[in-house]
Amino acid sequence: MPKPQTPNHESLKEMVIGILQVELTIDGSESLKDKRRVVRRLKDRLHREHQVSVAEVDQLDNRAIAILGITMASNDVAYTQSVLDRILEKLKGERDCYLSDHNKQILTGH
Numbered sequence: 001m002p003k004p005q006t007p008n009h010e011s012l013k014e015m016v017i018g019i020l021q022v023e024l025t026i027d028g029s030e031s032l033k034d035k036r037r038v039v040r041r042l043k044d045r046l047h048r049e050h051q052v053s054v055a056e057v058d059q060l061d062n063r064a065i066a067i068l069g070i071t072m073a074s075n076d077v078a079y080t081q082s083v084l085d086r087i088l089e090k091l092k093g094e095r096d097c098y099l100s101d102h103n104k105q106i107l108t109g110h
Contacts, residue, residue: 014033016108018080020070021057023101024107026091029063039066046090047072050083081105 021027024042043054058067070087074080084104089103091099 011074012108014108016074016077016080016106018052018072018074018084019105019107020084020087021103022068022070022099023078024066024091024094024097025100026064026066026097028096032061032063033046033061035066039068042091042094042097043068046087050087052083052087063068065100077106077108 023066024039026035026038029038039056043056044055046052053071055069056066059065065106068086072080072083074083084106088102088104091097
């Protein structure tokens with residue numbers, strides 16, 4: 001039986017994790033069903049267009065506010081920053097909601 005190889009940590013590239021938390025105010029939402037329709041559409045579009053993971057992480061029972069967590073992994077800080085910035089710009093132009101607040105972090109490591 002072959003012996004498992006020990007990983008060579010020197011060959012590992014830098015790993016970059018981008019984290020974006022956004023607070024969205026949902027315009028005209030009269031029910032949780034209305035809110036979920038807007039959130040689902042946004043989540044699907046952001047995932048499809050930017051290859052990010054998106055989850056509603058807070059205010060789940062508030063029909064007027066959605067808190068989304070958006071994450072991505074990459075090996076380039078500048079690329080990660082630009083993707084998160086493009087997402088913010090896209091959210092600022094949404095017609096069904098508006099961006100109330102956001103917090104962005106870039107984590108790096110091996």
